[in-house]
Amino acid sequence: MAAAAGVRGLCRLALFLWQLHVLSGRAGSLMTTKHSQPQSTLAKSLTSTSTNTPYFKAAESTEIPSYVTKCPSNGLCSRLPPDCMTCNTNYSCIYGKPATFDCQVKPHVHCVDESNHEQENFTVNMTCQFCWQLPTTDYVCTNSTNCMTVSCPRQRYNATCTVRDHIHCLGNRIFPKMLYCNWTGGYKWSTALALSITLGGFGADRFYLGQWREGLGKLFSFGGLGIWTLIDVLLIGVGYVGPADGSLYI
Numbered sequence: 001m002a003a004a005a006g007v008r009g010l011c012r013l014a015l016f017l018w019q020l021h022v023l024s025g026r027a028g029s030l031m032t033t034k035h036s037q038p039q040s041t042l043a044k045s046l047t048s049t050s051t052n053t054p055y056f057k058a059a060e061s062t063e064i065p066s067y068v069t070k071c072p073s074n075g076l077c078s079r080l081p082p083d084c085m086t087c088n089t090n091y092s093c094i095y096g097k098p099a100t101f102d103c104q105v106k107p108h109v110h111c112v113d114e115s116n117h118e119q120e121n122f123t124v125n126m127t128c129q130f131c132w133q134l135p136t137t138d139y140v141c142t143n144s145t146n147c148m149t150v151s152c153p154r155q156r157y158n159a160t161c162t163v164r165d166h167i168h169c170l171g172n173r174i175f176p177k178m179l180y181c182n183w184t185g186g187y188k189w190s191t192a193l194a195l196s197i198t199l200g201g202f203g204a205d206r207f208y209l210g211q212w213r214e215g216l217g218k219l220f221s222f223g224g225l226g227i228w229t230l231i232d233v234l235l236i237g238v239g240y241v242g243p244a245d246g247s248l249y250i
Contacts (some may be wrong), residue, residue: 077111093128126168147181185247210244
């Protein structure tokens with residue numbers, strides 16, 4: 001009987017300790033939950049603060065377009081350069097005939113009419129033709145120094161041409177065009193002819209034009225016994241023989 005009573009006492013003690021352990025675990029979990037709630041609340045507040053931060057747009061650019069420098073301020077709208085306006089061109093106009101197009105000034109451009117009243121919409125009168133059909137005086141082209149101007153047939157080169165600011169035309173204002181070689185290296189035709197007549201027997205004319213091989217040939221052959229000298233006088237006189245670099249006489 002004493003042994004059974006001791007076993008029941010141990011069982012009760014074990015049950016008491018187990019209940020105490022369970023209660024202590026619940027209390028710890030409650031404390032952890034209470035401490036974690038302010039942190040989560042703080043994180044939410046920080047998140048909401050960062051989310052609700054007002055968005056500031058970048059300040060719009062106030063730079064003035066480059067074409068404004070070509071546009072006279074408060075000038076006549078009809079006399080503005082083509083870069084200062086946008087026109088509704090009609091490509092069905094009759095070539096070579098006068099044509100009228102409706103135009104509008106570009107932003108930051110100010111112009112007036114004949115009554116000195118500011119306006120944005122106006123008309124422009126021009127000749128119906130494409131830019132590449134303009135006279136050579138109405139555009140400027142790049143020059144080439146890599147082609148031969150004195151050759152048969154005369155050589156051409158690919159040039160890039162730009163219409164002058166005060167000229168109105170249809171199509172692209174910058175266009176390619178095949179042009180004849182027309183550059184000069186500073187050689188004078190009169191000087192070359194004078195050297196050919198006076199000192200041609202010594203090859204002075206050929207040396208002046210940069211043709212040193214022919215000049216040496218004339219020098220050591222005494223002008224081809226005079227025959228070569230006479231031929232060079234004729235060739236330089238008619239412009240058939242020119243500078244060695246292929247340029248034109250001045």
